[in-house]
Amino acid sequence: MDLPITDAPPTPSETELTGEWFKERFTPHESHSHQIRKTIIQTRTKFQNAILADSYSFGRCLVLDGEMQSAQLDEFIYHECLVQPALLLHPNPKDVLILGGGEGATVREILRHPGVRRVTMVDIDGEVVDFCKQYLKEWHQGTLTHPKTRLIIDDARKFVLETEEKFDVIISDLPTPIEGGPAYQLYTVEFYRKMVKKLRPGGLFIAQAGSGSLLQLHFHAVLANTLKKVFKVVRPFYAFVPSFDVPWAFLLCSQKGDPIQLTAAAVDRRLGAIKNKLRFYDGEAHVGLFHIPKYLRESLRREKQIISEKKPVFFFK
DSSP, X not given: OOOOSOSSOOOOOOEEEETTEEXXXXXXXXXXXXXXXXXXXXXXXXXXXXXXXXXXXTEEEEEETTEEEEXXXXXXXXXXXXXXXXXXXXXXXXXXEEEEOTTSHHHXXXXXXXXXXXXXXXXXXXXXXXXXXXXXXXXXTTGGGSTTXXXXXXXXXXXXXXXXXXXXXXXXXXXXXXXXSXXXXXXXXXXXXXXXXXXXXXXXXEEXXXXXXXXXXXXXXXXXXXXXXXXXXXXXXXXXXXXXXXXXXXXXXXXSOOGGGOOHHHHHHHHGGGGGGOSXXXXXXXXHHHSOOHHHHHHHHHXXXXXXXXXXOXXXX
């Protein structure tokens, strides 16, 4: 039996396109609306509902299963946070695996590091990847067809379970799981126990970990608790992404390396010339990311207590 991700099925955000407005519903009582200038794609792929649209406030936006995935104005915040702390903490990352990653911006951030030998990106939804290649060139900047990139359209879980390859860093750029969704089976403790065997000694895992809002913190807290069953070091960090309208949560995991031990000066030294290409992340930002405010630390402790006391009624199989 898998460790429960939550004690009830996560309720997906509802997406509404009404006239010229796109509404993303966070909870039954909270939503964020964006005025749309142009809808480029609105479709149901084999795996998920997908919308690509140009908004007045945030520019081009990708929405999957009702959740804003990234927006032109601020996607750099999310993607730099998802990639750079792990690649800086690892002493010599050569081979990197991305679970998901449709837009290609995660590949872009990895390939800023010249020492990387190969990036393997495994995404289940080829239709989404295809229209991202066509319409989100500012995101991927051609890196999806870079000689160092291996793009595999397949189930990321299947790939991880079957591959004999080893990686220095594994990055989870998957949608927040909903029951029956394409990412559903990649958030179980059984999967993570098998995944960790695909890391080389000293390897790192980093994941987007859902909303860091006090109204939606439960999934993030349970995911952190799940990963602590597999990794010795699990460090949460957060960055406010304006198009998401909430602080977004990430988890950096290892068996030894600890990002809070890196000073700002050390991060800047390791970044070298890459620092000038980044818009969000540097040494000062790194220190701020991993020194989280008191209310979040206390909220995570409360959620952990709730998780330990409640009898779970929902499990990922």
